[in-house]
Amino acid sequence: MTLVHNWHLGRRMEYPYFESRPKRQFAAVFNINRCIACQTCTMACKSAWTYNKGQEHMWWNNVETKPYGGYPQSWDVKTLKLIDNGENTWYTDEKDEKLSPYGVYEGDTIFEAAAKKNLNQWAVGYIPEDKEWRSPNFGEDVAKSNKPDEHSSLPEHSRWFFYIQRLCNHCTYPGCLAACPRKAIYKRKEDGIVLIDQKRCRGYRKCVEQCPYKKPMFRGLTRVSEKCIACYPRIEGRDPITKGRPMETRCMAACVGQIRLQGFLDDNPKNPVTWLIKHDKLALPLYPQFGTEPNIYYIPPRWAPRSYLRQMFGPGVDEAIDKFMVPSRERLAVMSLFRMTQSIIFEYKIEEGPKVFETMIHGKKFEMYNDTVIGYGEDGQEIVRTTIEEPVHIRDPKHYNSI
Amino acid sequence: MIKGFSLFKLCGVTLLGSVFLSMALFAAEETAPGVKGMSEEEFTPTKEVLTVKYVQMDKPYHMDVESLKGAFKDAGAVKVTLQKQDKAFPNGGGSVSGAEVKAIHDGLTVYFQITWNDPTKNARAIAVQEFRDAVALMFPLGSVEITPAEHFSPRMGDREKPVNLWHWKADWEADLLVKGELEDVEAQYPNMHDDFNLNPYSAYYHRELITSVEVLSGGRAANNLLSQPGRGRTVEDLNAEGFGTLTTQEHQDVNGCSHYEEGAWTVIIYRSLITDDPHDVQFVPGGNSYFNMAVWNGGEQDRNGQKNISSQWHPITLERVAWQ
Ligand code: SF4
Ligand code: SF4
Numbered sequence: 001m002t003l004v005h006n007w008h009l010g011r012r013m014e015y016p017y018f019e020s021r022p023k024r025q026f027a028a029v030f031n032i033n034r035c036i037a038c039q040t041c042t043m044a045c046k047s048a049w050t051y052n053k054g055q056e057h058m059w060w061n062n063v064e065t066k067p068y069g070g071y072p073q074s075w076d077v078k079t080l081k082l083i084d085n086g087e088n089t090w091y092t093d094e095k096d097e098k099l100s101p102y103g104v105y106e107g108d109t110i111f112e113a114a115a116k117k118n119l120n121q122w123a124v125g126y127i128p129e130d131k132e133w134r135s136p137n138f139g140e141d142v143a144k145s146n147k148p149d150e151h152s153s154l155p156e157h158s159r160w161f162f163y164i165q166r167l168c169n170h171c172t173y174p175g176c177l178a179a180c181p182r183k184a185i186y187k188r189k190e191d192g193i194v195l196i197d198q199k200r201c202r203g204y205r206k207c208v209e210q211c212p213y214k215k216p217m218f219r220g221l222t223r224v225s226e227k228c229i230a231c232y233p234r235i236e237g238r239d240p241i242t243k244g245r246p247m248e249t250r251c252m253a254a255c256v257g258q259i260r261l262q263g264f265l266d267d268n269p270k271n272p273v274t275w276l277i278k279h280d281k282l283a284l285p286l287y288p289q290f291g292t293e294p295n296i297y298y299i300p301p302r303w304a305p306r307s308y309l310r311q312m313f314g315p316g317v318d319e320a321i322d323k324f325m326v327p328s329r330e331r332l333a334v335m336s337l338f339r340m341t342q343s344i345i346f347e348y349k350i351e352e353g354p355k356v357f358e359t360m361i362h363g364k365k366f367e368m369y370n371d372t373v374i375g376y377g378e379d380g381q382e383i384v385r386t387t388i389e390e391p392v393h394i395r396d397p398k399h400y401n402s403i
Numbered sequence: 404m405i406k407g408f409s410l411f412k413l414c415g416v417t418l419l420g421s422v423f424l425s426m427a428l429f430a431a432e433e434t435a436p437g438v439k440g441m442s443e444e445e446f447t448p449t450k451e452v453l454t455v456k457y458v459q460m461d462k463p464y465h466m467d468v469e470s471l472k473g474a475f476k477d478a479g480a481v482k483v484t485l486q487k488q489d490k491a492f493p494n495g496g497g498s499v500s501g502a503e504v505k506a507i508h509d510g511l512t513v514y515f516q517i518t519w520n521d522p523t524k525n526a527r528a529i530a531v532q533e534f535r536d537a538v539a540l541m542f543p544l545g546s547v548e549i550t551p552a553e554h555f556s557p558r559m560g561d562r563e564k565p566v567n568l569w570h571w572k573a574d575w576e577a578d579l580l581v582k583g584e585l586e587d588v589e590a591q592y593p594n595m596h597d598d599f600n601l602n603p604y605s606a607y608y609h610r611e612l613i614t615s616v617e618v619l620s621g622g623r624a625a626n627n628l629l630s631q632p633g634r635g636r637t638v639e640d641l642n643a644e645g646f647g648t649l650t651t652q653e654h655q656d657v658n659g660c661s662h663y664e665e666g667a668w669t670v671i672i673y674r675s676l677i678t679d680d681p682h683d684v685q686f687v688p689g690g691n692s693y694f695n696m697a698v699w700n701g702g703e704q705d706r707n708g709q710k711n712i713s714s715q716w717h718p719i720t721l722e723r724v725a726w727q
């Protein structure tokens with residue numbers, strides 16, 4: 001094992017390979033608060049990549065209801081149990097803006113737990129059986145209620161559920177890649193996308209076993225494993241629609257709830273995803289304690305119990321929800337870019353506009369300005385321009401009854 | 404960890420130093436990450452020699468265990484002790500403790516018969532949790548002399564000393580028996596729904612959908628032999644030059660047959676003595692070679708390095724043919 005730095009955990013951790021970050025990392029921000037579980041993303045992926053024979057059980061993108069839903073069933077609870085050493089806590093008194101923005105994780109990662117348990121493999125894990133993959137909608141819209149007689153009110157509902165949108169996290173330290181004894185899994189230097197080489201794979205299912213997010217899937221027809229490919233032809237700009245510009249994946253572009261913004265995590269503070277993730281810390285990684293440094297980031301749902309959310313997204317939850325509830329001027333502008341274009345935005349600029357609204361939210365003052373936010377593509381060209389206030393069109397009365 | 408963290412802040416340099424030190428120690432025990440070094444004993448071939456008996460025989464019309472069994476009657480058996488694979492990550496195996504190997508040749512073809520006990524027959528690997536039973540023979544490439552002084556890794560060879568492997572798979576044998584020579588997902592899930600109506604007269608027939616199977620089946624499109632229908636064989640011909648390097652050959656020359664009864668597998672693997680593939684081991688009557696082997700117990704989720712191995716090479720001598 002070597003020691004690598006995992007900024008989600010705020011510390012170094014053991015990993016079988018040296019730290020080697022891509023030039024820019026495939027990443028996305030999902031605003032859980034807005035998802036309506038319409039599954040359009042799920043079908044967009046299915047109809048592109050997994051409609052084929054032997055892939056009947058495969059949903060590279062899926063949306064599950066928490067706390068009861070899970071595809072495969074109970075994947076997260078089962079993996080959390082495997083790394084549980086009774087002290088999976090966080091030390092949050094000291095933080096470093098760059099190296100440990102959420103504090104320091106004191107528990108074991110999937111890699112450390114395997115070493116401690118002397119498993120003689122790289123990470124802990126398990127293979128979900130076929131019946132566990134069979135019902136991706138299991139538990140959908142089922143609420144959890146601790147106090148049945150109580151009505152729900154913010155900030156935390158006593159009766160709650162929320163949707164979690166999942167795909168392969170194209171992790172910085174992938175469990176799947178570490179697990180593969182044949183090095184059939186590789187992470188691309190140019191964009192950090194993690195792929196399974198279909199020629200080298202021999203169907204050992206070590207990746208199915210050791211990906212904590214359970215995103216590699218075995219295909220009985222070809223006897224090898226497959227996983228989300230991040231729609232890489234689109235990322236490479238090979239779809240004619242965006243004229244050579246990097247394009248967002250099928251699941252991102254199809255999102256009806258406009259909850260998704262895709263981009264590349266890089267060092268540019270004016271890159272919208274980089275800003276939301278690293279600078280504003282509004283969006284948080286899913287189960288950072290697994291230790292793979294996943295690259296899909298979530299704005300946590302404001303109504304769910306905080307203890308549950310802290311376990312799921314780490315100690316940054318409270319700050320992120322506070323920020324989301326009373327958004328700053330810049331945050332509101334960046335959040336307006338969600339789903340405004342399917343070309344990937346590399347940089348944004350805000351042109352200030354007049355103040356249009358003011359109120360108090362949970363005792364805090366909120367002011368809204370009708371700023372214009374502009375998104376630029378890889379080539380520096382403007383690809384999108386929008387305002388905070390959406391334009392309103394009033395229908396001519398003569399069309400009231402027409403379709 | 405709290406202590407560790409503040410300690411790191413205080414004396415990061417010392418800590419960093421000890422990290423390098425422990426990594427150096429680590430390297431001494433491990434030849435590569437997750438790979439432990441081998442003992443001298445493992446570089447010494449066993450004393451017992453497998454004699455490949457010369458037998459005059461007519462090639463049976465059906466190459467099955469029943470028709471080939473008689474030819475092995477007078478061949479001497481070598482007992483191979485098997486153990487858990489404990490050198491390269493992931494470690495595993497240990498459920499099969501031994502196997503018996505016999506070998507014959509008729510001047511044209513060499514046959515190896517391997518028998519071992521396995522209480523469960525696992526001849527399908529379609530469901531995610533299912534793994535196949537399998538056995539592999541391994542031979543050094545080229546003519547080599549293996550001695551403790553002349554190291555030749557009995558575990559997958561190494562970069563300078565590659566090996567040829569013959570890997571029999573129980574599911575490949577099952578594939579041979581069905582239409583199209585590949586058990587489809589319906590074999591495992593007979594009542595599943597799918598959109599692929601293969602009857603061109605049906606109202607649901609969709610040609611584009613059906614032709615897309617090949618393109619959108621990664622393994623098939625990439626020409627992975629494991630994914631191909633109609634392989635026409637039960638044994639895969641491979642090369643390796645160390646852990647994790649197993650590679651399917653372009654040219655497949657080996658075949659085999661099997662029989663499972665009363666908790667025991669009998670597998671016969673055969674190939675012509677000589678081939679024109681430079682990546683193949685060649686057998687000359689009157690000549691010598693070595694073999695090593697591994698058995699996978701699908702019922703115990705064995706696959707790849709999780710297997711029952713023999714940790715030493717076993718010498719082979721081929722009898723001369725009668726007219727030599
Ligand atoms: S398309 Fe968007 S809103 Fe609909 S389920 Fe997917 S993520 Fe949620
Ligand atoms: S989410 Fe799983 S499959 Fe995807 S990169 Fe991470 S470990 Fe690999």
